[in-house]
Structure formats: C-alpha cells, structure tokens
Amino acid sequence: MVNASHTKKILERSYIIVALILLYTPILLMIIFSFFNTSAFSFKNGFSFDAYESLFNSSNSKKLEDALKNTIIIAAVSSVISTILGAVAAIGIYSMSKRSRKIVENINQLPVINSEIVIAVSLMLFFVTFKFPAGYTRLLIGHISFCTPYVILSVMPRLMQMDSNIYEAALDLGATPLRAIITVIIPIISPGILSGFAMAFTISVDDFIITQLNKGTTTGIDTLSTYIYSSMHTAGGLKAYWFAAFSLIIVLVVGTLLLINLRKYKSKAHIKIQ
Amino acid sequence: MEQGKMATDKIIELKNLCKSYDEKPVVKNVTLSIKKGEFVTLLGPSGCGKTTTLRMIAGFEKPTSGSVHISGNDMTQSPPYARNVNTVFQNYALFPHLNVFNNIAFGLKFKCINDGTFFTDKNGVKYANLRKFTKTEITNKVKNALKMVDLEEYEKRNVSSLSGGQKQRVAIARSLVNEPDVLLLDEPLGALDLKMRKDMQLELMNMHKKLGITFVYVTHDQEEALTMSDTIVVMKDGVIQQIGTPQKVYDEPANAFVADFIGESNIFSGTMIADFKVEFCDHLFECVDKGFKFNEPIDVIIRPEDVKICNPDEDITQLTAVVSSCVFKGDHFQITVIINGGEDYEMLIHDNIECKVNATVGLCIKPFDLHIMHKARIINEIKTEMWDFNIVEISGGKFPCNCDLPSGTKVLVSIDFDDVVIHDDEDQGIIGGEVINTIYKGNYYQCVIRTDDYYDFFVDTEDDWLKGDRVGISVNPDKIVIKKIEDTQNGD
Numbered sequence: 001m002v003n004a005s006h007t008k009k010i011l012e013r014s015y016i017i018v019a020l021i022l023l024y025t026p027i028l029l030m031i032i033f034s035f036f037n038t039s040a041f042s043f044k045n046g047f048s049f050d051a052y053e054s055l056f057n058s059s060n061s062k063k064l065e066d067a068l069k070n071t072i073i074i075a076a077v078s079s080v081i082s083t084i085l086g087a088v089a090a091i092g093i094y095s096m097s098k099r100s101r102k103i104v105e106n107i108n109q110l111p112v113i114n115s116e117i118v119i120a121v122s123l124m125l126f127f128v129t130f131k132f133p134a135g136y137t138r139l140l141i142g143h144i145s146f147c148t149p150y151v152i153l154s155v156m157p158r159l160m161q162m163d164s165n166i167y168e169a170a171l172d173l174g175a176t177p178l179r180a181i182i183t184v185i186i187p188i189i190s191p192g193i194l195s196g197f198a199m200a201f202t203i204s205v206d207d208f209i210i211t212q213l214n215k216g217t218t219t220g221i222d223t224l225s226t227y228i229y230s231s232m233h234t235a236g237g238l239k240a241y242w243f244a245a246f247s248l249i250i251v252l253v254v255g256t257l258l259l260i261n262l263r264k265y266k267s268k269a270h271i272k273i274q
Numbered sequence: 275m276e277q278g279k280m281a282t283d284k285i286i287e288l289k290n291l292c293k294s295y296d297e298k299p300v301v302k303n304v305t306l307s308i309k310k311g312e313f314v315t316l317l318g319p320s321g322c323g324k325t326t327t328l329r330m331i332a333g334f335e336k337p338t339s340g341s342v343h344i345s346g347n348d349m350t351q352s353p354p355y356a357r358n359v360n361t362v363f364q365n366y367a368l369f370p371h372l373n374v375f376n377n378i379a380f381g382l383k384f385k386c387i388n389d390g391t392f393f394t395d396k397n398g399v400k401y402a403n404l405r406k407f408t409k410t411e412i413t414n415k416v417k418n419a420l421k422m423v424d425l426e427e428y429e430k431r432n433v434s435s436l437s438g439g440q441k442q443r444v445a446i447a448r449s450l451v452n453e454p455d456v457l458l459l460d461e462p463l464g465a466l467d468l469k470m471r472k473d474m475q476l477e478l479m480n481m482h483k484k485l486g487i488t489f490v491y492v493t494h495d496q497e498e499a500l501t502m503s504d505t506i507v508v509m510k511d512g513v514i515q516q517i518g519t520p521q522k523v524y525d526e527p528a529n530a531f532v533a534d535f536i537g538e539s540n541i542f543s544g545t546m547i548a549d550f551k552v553e554f555c556d557h558l559f560e561c562v563d564k565g566f567k568f569n570e571p572i573d574v575i576i577r578p579e580d581v582k583i584c585n586p587d588e589d590i591t592q593l594t595a596v597v598s599s600c601v602f603k604g605d606h607f608q609i610t611v612i613i614n615g616g617e618d619y620e621m622l623i624h625d626n627i628e629c630k631v632n633a634t635v636g637l638c639i640k641p642f643d644l645h646i647m648h649k650a651r652i653i654n655e656i657k658t659e660m661w662d663f664n665i666v667e668i669s670g671g672k673f674p675c676n677c678d679l680p681s682g683t684k685v686l687v688s689i690d691f692d693d694v695v696i697h698d699d700e701d702q703g704i705i706g707g708e709v710i711n712t713i714y715k716g717n718y719y720q721c722v723i724r725t726d727d728y729y730d731f732f733v734d735t736e737d738d739w740l741k742g743d744r745v746g747i748s749v750n751p752d753k754i755v756i757k758k759i760e761d762t763q764n765g766d
Contacts, residue, residue, distance in 0.1 A: 163365055163366075163367050165363045165365060165367035166367050166369065168332075168334050168354065168361070168363075168367070169361070169363060169367040169368075169369075170369075170380070171333075171334075171353065171354040171355050172332060172333075172334075172354050172355070172359075172360055172361045172449075173355075173360065173380050173381030173384065173448065173449075173452065174355045174381050174384035174385060174452070175355060175380075175384055176353075176355055177353075179384070183380075184369055184371075187371040188369070188370060188371055190371075
C-alpha cells in the first residue's frame with residue numbers, strides 16, 4: 001500500500017514537471033538566445049548583451065521605441081477606461097433582476113469565448129462602415145471593447161460574494177445611492193477591480209490580431225507585436241534584437257500576472273480571516 | 275416641533291399596505307399603528323410577510339398599494355436615506371472594509387443638524403442653518419454608542435475579527451448612534467446561539483427601556499416575542515391574524531392558527547349546542563361563550579397548563595382519561611392522555627403531578643379556559659366548470675365525479691375535509707400541492723394544502739404531513755358534491 005501511494009506521488013510529480021518543461025522550454029530558450037552574439041545563434045562568441053544593445057542603437061531602434069511606447073500607452077489608456085466601464089457595468093448588472101442578469105452575463109461572455117479574428121474583422125468592418133478616424137481612436141476603442149468583458153468577469157464574483165444587505169444598510173444610514181456606491185460598494189469590490197485592471201492591461205499588451213487588423217496601413221502606428229511581425233517580412237528573416245524585445249514582452253506580461261496573483265492571494269487571506 | 279399637526283402619539287401608521295411580487299401577493303392589506311416608544315413584534319412563520327412589511331417601513335421596498343406614515347408624514351415613496359428609521363439586519367451587514375469605529379460613524383458623516391442659527395427668506399419663512407457633525411462630536415457619539423453595547427475597547431478592531439454577538443452589538447450601535455425615531459430589527463438574534471440570544475434579548479429590552487425609542491422587531495420565535503414585546507402582531511400568509519399584548523395573544527388567541535403558533539395547545543373540533551354549552555371529545559362542557567349559531571361547528575382551544583389532573587372519583591372530574599406518556603420537563607410534567615369516549619382523543623397536559631403510564635385519571639377544565647372560535651372553513655368549496663360528463667376541473671386537474679352536466683357548465687364543488695386523500699408521491703394524486711400548515715386536533719391532523727393556482731384545500735387526515743412538502747391530492751368520485759350555478763345573466 002505504502003509503495004503504491006509512493007509510486008503515485010512520483011508519477012504525479014513527474015507529470016507536472018514534464019508539463020512545465022514543455023510549456024517553458026521554448027520561452028527559456030528564447031531568453032537564452034537573447035544573450036547570444038548578434039550574428040550567430042550560438043555561444044561561440046560567448047555571452048553578450050549585443051542584442052539588448054542593438055535594441056537601442058540599431059537603425060530600427062527609433063521604430064522599436066515608438067512601438068513600445070504605443071503598446072504601453074494603448075494598454076494603459078484602454079485598461080483604465082475598460083476598468084471604469086467594467087466596474088460600473090458590473091454594479092449595474094448586479095442590481096438587475098436574476099433573469100436579466102443571467103442574459104447580460106451571457107452576452108458579456110461572448111467576446112471572451114469568441115475567436116479573436118472574428119472580433120478583429122467585425123471591429124474593422126464597424127470602423128470602416130461608420131468612418132471612424134484611423135489610428136489611435138480605432139485601436140483604443142477596439143482594445144477597450146475586448147478588455148471590458150474581462151473586467152466585468154473579475155468584478156462580478158466580488159459583488160455576488162458581498163452581503164446583499166450591505167448596500168441597503170448604507171442607504172439606511174443616510175447615504176444616497178451614489179454615496180453608497182462610492183463609500184461602500186467600490187471599496188468592497190476593489191480587489192476585483194484591481195485584478196480586472198491588471199488583466200485588461202495584460203491582454204491589451206498581448207493582443208496582436210485586433211491591433212494588426214485595425215491599426216490602418218497609412219497611419220504607421222505599430223505596437224510591439226505588430227512591428228515585430230511586419231519587420232520580419234520586410235527585412236529578411238529574424239533579427240537578434242527581437243529576442244530581446246520578446247523577452248521584454250514576457251517580462252511585462254509575467255510582471256502584470258504576478259501582480260494579479262499577489263492581489264488574489266492577499267484577498268484570499270483576507271476572506272479566510274472573515 | 276409643529277403644534278397641532280398629528281397630536282397623536284402614533285409614530286408609524288401602515289394603511290392598507292399591500293405588496294406583490296410578480297402578481298403573487300406577499301403582504302395583504304396590512305393596517306397597523308405603532309405608538310411612540312412601543313416595542314412591537316411582528317411574529318409569524320417564514321414567508322408570512324413580516325420581513326417584507328418591515329422592509330416597507332424602512333423604505334427598501336415600495337408597497338404595491340397602501341401607505342406608510344412615519345411621525346405623521348406620508349413616507350410611502352421616500353427613499354430609505356430620507357427616513358429617520360434605522361435597521362439592524364439579521365446577518366449584521368457590517369461594512370467589511372471599515373473598522374468598528376468607522377462602521378458606527380458611517381451614518382453620522384451624512385447627518386446634517388441645526389447649527390443654532392436661522393435665516394429668513396424673502397417670504398418670511400424661517401429656515402435652520404445646517405452643518406455637519408465635527409470630528410470631535412462624531413468621536414464622542416461613537417464612544418458613547420460603544421459604551422452602550424459594552425464594546426469600549428473595540429473601536430480600532432477589524433469587524434471581520436469579531437464574534438457573532440459582537441458583530442450584532444456593532445450593528446445595533448451603528449443604528450442607535452443616529453438617534454432614529456424607530457429602530458427596525460429584522461430577526462437580529464437569528465444567527466446567534468441560544469445562550470447569546472438570551473443575553474441579547476435582555477440587553478435589547480434594557481436598551482429599549484433606557485432610550486425610549488420605538489422598536490419594531492421581526493421574529494419567527496414565539497418565545498422571543500412573548501418575552502420582549504409590548505405588543506405582538508401575529509401574521510400568516512401576509513395577513514395580520516391578531517394584534518395584542520403577549521398575555522392577550524397567549525390567553526385569548528384569535529384563531530386556531532394563533533393558538534397553535536404561540537405556545538402549545540390542544541385544538542379540538544366541536545359544536546356549540548347552545549349559548550354557554552359546547553360539545554367536543556364526545557362530552558358536553560360549560561363555557562363562557564355565546565352568540566354562536568345553533569349547532570355551529572367550532573374549534574376549541576385548551577392550553578396544556580389549563581387542564582388540571584384530579585382523582586377520577588372526585589366531583590369536579592369532567593372527563594376520565596388514560597395516561598399514555600409522562601415526561602419530566604424541569605418545572606412541570608408533560609403528560610399525554612387518551613380521553614375515554616367513543617373515539618380516541620389525545621390531549622396534552624402540563625401539570626406538576628407525576629402520573630403513571632396506563633393509569634386512569636380525571637381531568638378538569640374551567641369554563642373560561644375553553645377558548646372557542648369560529649372555524650376558518652367547514653367545507654372545501656370551489657367554483658369551477660365541468661370538463662366533460664363525469665369529469666370536473668379543479669385547480670387545473672381533471673377529477674372524475676358522478677355528474678352528467680355538460681362540459682363548460684359552471685358548478686360549485688363541495689368536498690368534505692376528510693374526503694380529500696393525500697398521496698406522498700405527487701404524481702399519484704390528480705393535482706399536486708404544497709403542505710402549508712398542519713394542526714393536530716386531538717385525534718386527527720388538519721392540513722392545508724395549497725395547489726399551484728393558490729387554492730387552499732383543507733384536509734383532515736390521520737397522518738402528520740410535513741410542512742413545505744409537495745404532495746398529491748385525489749378525491750373519491752362519490753364524495754364530490756356538485757351543484758350547478760344558475761346563470762343569472764342569460765346568454766353569453
């Protein structure tokens with residue numbers, strides 16, 4: 001018996017290890033590549049920061065820098081706006097009757113389960129039909145529209161966990177509905193809002209298809225992902241500094257994800273005490 | 275204070291208050307006035323509309339019809355924050371992101387008070403200048419409130435670290451610190467354990483005495499209601515059954531439901547033979563009631579402690595009975611006896627004499643301890659239509675019967691209580707329904723089964739059916755009495 005459970009444990013462990021290796025080896029490999037010499041993908045010339053250096057002083061540095069700036073600006077603006085929209089929408093959905101709440105929640109799920117290319121194409125058609133100005137406007141609207149459902153998804157559980165009498169208690173003690181929302185509801189759901197914000201920021205940085213189809217060809221606006229994709233086709237193959245750029249994206253995304261998880265652990269610990 | 279306006283001492287007046295959710299009535303025509311300083315309890319089983327009534331006083335629900343007056347002003351449409359009443363919720367509803375101090379101070383931050391000065395507008399109307407409470411005022415008020423609920427040391431504590439009893443104290447302090455005209459309490463002790471509940475009952479009563487604020491208390495616990503209140507309002511199915519002092523409600527229940535719900539009681543079906551004479555359990559008794567119809571079927575209610583056990587040979591003995599069980603209950607014995615007579619009637623007695631099982635005892639009941647009341651209903655009567663020859667439709671079900679009226683004929687169907695058959699399996703009955711009430715009547719149970727279209731079937735049955743269960747109903751075709759309703763308006 002002891003032996004059997006021992007073998008089971010070993011099998012469980014090795015399964016996890018194999019899965020993790022398969023998942024992370026490519027990423028690790030790329031990070032290692034980013035420390036190769038610029039010309040050859042081997043350590044023949046030893047460990048070097050050339051790739052990172054070329055990020056800043058190659059002929060494409062300016063464009064790369066612009067792309068990075070665009071990525072961060074678009075992610076920041078769209079995640080802030082979609083957090084506000086999402087949080088307010090979640091509070092609205094929460095106060096609906098049970099039936100209409102279910103309907104709206106299901107509609108909200110659509111962009112999440114829908115394939116990204118469908119959203120990208122439909123957004124493109126929408127922008128062209130209604131003649132939205134090309135460039136930032138389209139990109140921001142696009143990013144906001146696919147980030148907001150994620151914010152709603154992360155705020156909703158917080159609201160549902162909340163004691164249903166809390167809002168009434170605030171009204172009862174003299175707060176107007178708006179004051180009750182600002183002084184009671186929002187502080188209580190703030191962990192959900194924060195993780196929704198982090199999620200929105202991450203998926204905005206992460207996005208390629210929607211940006212690629214909606215950035216417009218003449219505006220010259222590129223985010224990191226679209227810039228890397230397009231320059232790969234124009235300049236003859238992979239360039240070493242991309243690995244550095246990829247690594248940068250990974251650091252950005254992993255950093256935000258860590259932030260979410262830390263918040264989650266914190267709020268879980270909080271619930272436990274309750 | 276304006277003189278002359280509402281010189282009465284009524285602080286809350288509910289007038290013909292009704293509330294329905296999706297066409298389903300929850301509160302039906304409730305009219306109630308509550309005096310200033312009174313401790314009023316709304317008492318009833320769950321789903322009787324007591325909490326909904328309280329929520330309409332607080333302003334969380336808008337009545338479907340009727341009005342709510344607070345301190346003489348019509349507040350029916352006012353939002354909760356405009357009413358000078360505060361609520362203590364069953365699950366406390368404390369703000370988890372604030373500490374004890376800030377929870378209690380929450381309401382004070384919104385309050386405006388007269389700063390002692392006035393201004394007069396061009397029409398000569400005098401207004402008070404308003405200001406908010408200062409920080410020190412708030413601190414003092416919160417400290418006083420904490421002192422009142424014995425939580426002086428807890429102001430910096432996180433509310434999630436408090437015990438249930440402490441949370442409820444904070445919730446009470448949070449409401450009382452606003453000095454409301456009325457404190458509404460929605461089963462505030464429901465989540466506490468028995469010992470804590472008893473302590474809090476006493477504390478709430480002391481607070482009520484000390485502060486002189488009107489308390490409106492909602493509970494389903496009849497003992498709590500009897501202990502604490504000045505006035506009890508017994509509700510059932512959204513309708514007020516009785517309003518009275520605890521003593522009055524206990525000693526003179528208005529109907530069999532109140533008698534059964536408050537305290538223990540023996541309920542028997544009987545007949546009024548004449549004024550001051552009633553027959554039940556196959557015996558004739560003297561009573562103090564008159565004015566009933568000759569031979570009117572009635573319910574007789576006897577409290578277990580009003581039955582005296584005596585020697586069967588004594589002169590005062592009215593009935594003889596055989597003891598079937600005797601249980602010591604601390605301050606009395608709970609004795610169950612079977613009355614000697616044609617049928618076996620069971621009676622519950624509280625007395626301080628120990629009885630041997632199977633011993634024959636005499637029973638004596640004083641005339642004024644027999645509470646006689648009209649029956650809510652003596653037969654199930656339903657106005658409906660024939661479905662076909664020999665089939666009548668009742669509550670959406672097709673009941674076979676012996677009647678050759680054609681389909682569509684309007685008829686009045688009568689079914690005796692003991693002719694309705696209840697099936698454990700809903701599918702075995704012709705229609706289904708929910709058991710909403712059962713009352714033991716000495717040798718049988720009277721159940722009320724509510725069908726899906728809200729007709730209440732009264733059923734006399736041998737078995738005790740569990741309240742809330744779904745059951746099936748059928749009726750022997752021979753027992754369905756059908757009378758044609760003559761159409762007074764000719765032609766369709």
